[in-house]
Amino acid sequence: MTFNDDLDQVRDLTASIAGEADLAHTTVETPSLTTLLGALAEAGLTDIARESDEPESHEVVAAAIGTQVGLAQAGIVYPSADFDLYPIMLTAGTELDSALPAHTLLVPWSAVESGQPVAWATHAEAILAHRLSSEGVEVALLREFERSKSLVSIDGSPACRIIPGPSPDWVASSEQISEWISGIRHTTALSVAAAQLSEIMKITVHYATERTQFGRPVGRFQAVQKLIAECSAQSEMVASAAASSLHHLASDRSLTPAAKLEIASGCLVAFDAVELVVRNSHQVLGAIGTTLEHSLQRYTRGVLQTRRQMDKADEVLEALSELVTSDEKTVWEMIAS
Secondary structure, three states: OOHHHHHHHHHHHHHHHHHHHOOOOOOOOOOOOHHHHHHHHHOOOOOOOOOOOOOOOHHHHHHHHHHHHHHHHOOOOOOHHHHOHHHHHHOOOOOOOOOOOOOEEEEEHHHHHHOOOEEOHHHOOEEEEEEEEOOEEEEEEEOOEEEOOOEEOOOOOEEEOEEEOOOOOOEEOOHHHHHHHHHHHHHHHHHHHHHHHHHHHHHHHHHHHHOEEOOEEHHHOHHHHHHHHHHHHHHHHHHHHHHHHHHHHHHOOOOOHHHHHHHHHHHHHHHHHHHHHHHHHHHHHHHHHHOOOOOHHHHHHHHHHHHHOOOOHHHHHHHHHHHHOOOOOOHHHHHHO
């Protein structure tokens, strides 16, 4: 099976399991995922890398991405790779290798230091902090830490601030692996965003087709058609960027300058696309799209959270600038490769 076949198979299985869980979305907060996570664990989808002899293999990467995309289709944002794939990869070959407790969450040290709320930290039994220092990439395992009062992220997921205990013991990790993880993370975010935008499009088109005003469907009005057409174009651009990024992940275990260029460009496309699709879809549906009983708000809040999982726009722009001014290859060679 190909990389995409593996991803699609896991995506469909995850979406089916999430659908069967029939979670009751009665508040803006994410429902309890205990039953759903248990079902995913039984299907081998929560500890994919931990249970694999080759956690960096294409099969594992495809399955990790497919799980999160499948959940996104069901309106759930859950960073399964942050609890499994990324910590396993980043500690490979270090003294922390094979010593991570279950449910270890990968968190940037900057988020811990600055007291930023960390999504799903309420579910973590341990924290693997990572940072970039003058010595390179470093990681530290936090077993003793406190959590602040639980907050609610924009998508409804639980979050809290992490208050570390003793000073962390930093261990050198691989800068190449850290770069590879960054590529997987951004590609996953693009793939998840593409799935969420697709669901938003389905909801919007269905409403515009079924909802009538002045004796005809609202989708027959040019103003509404314009809003939907803009949504469709932006959604397809993100889907195309995600597909291109996935192709690069499937080709090798390292990212070429061309791959980095496309992934960074895809993230920039997604920043604008998410804003437009969220705004336009809510304008089409009006007040009904913001109510708890309607699914639109679940997907629009989720895709905004997905966008936050990418680097900040100015950081992506800086990375893109470095790529296009690099002496390694000309811009044309990177684009045409």
